Amino acid sequence: VQLVESGGGLVQTGGSLTLSCAASGFTFDDYIIAWYRQVLGKNRRDGVSYVISNDGTTDYADSVKGRFTISIGDAKDMVYLQMSNLKVEDTAVYYCAAVRAYEKPPVRSLLNLPTLYDDWGQGTQVTVSS
Helix, strand or coil: CEEEECCEEEECCCCCCCEEEECCCCCCCCEEEEEECCCCCCCCEEEEEECCCCCCCCEECCCCCCEEEEEEEECCCCCEEECCCHHHHHHHEEEEHHHHHHHHCCCCCCCCCCHEEEEECEEEEEEEEE
């Protein structure tokens, strides 16, 4: 299982970016896919959003609700994170993570327990300037 993120970059406050997470060699059928982010210098990753591929259930961290949208491509080999109205505090390395849905991780923990996820991408840097 390999996850490959792309789409990060430098943007001004209020701008938009769309991150992509590609499934290499498999599809996201029966997976839970999440975006986490890690701020430089902080030793933790914070959940941003997740999608359950089987039924399309999504959720978001309070800090990004109304600004970010997660979606899964029709072929279920890509997951996107559309980010709008970006703020300086959104600056971080963004990681895509996945876990098989049959493992039934607790839904209430999907955004605050990165250890639930078996597979991670290499990360993509998002920098928001003021």
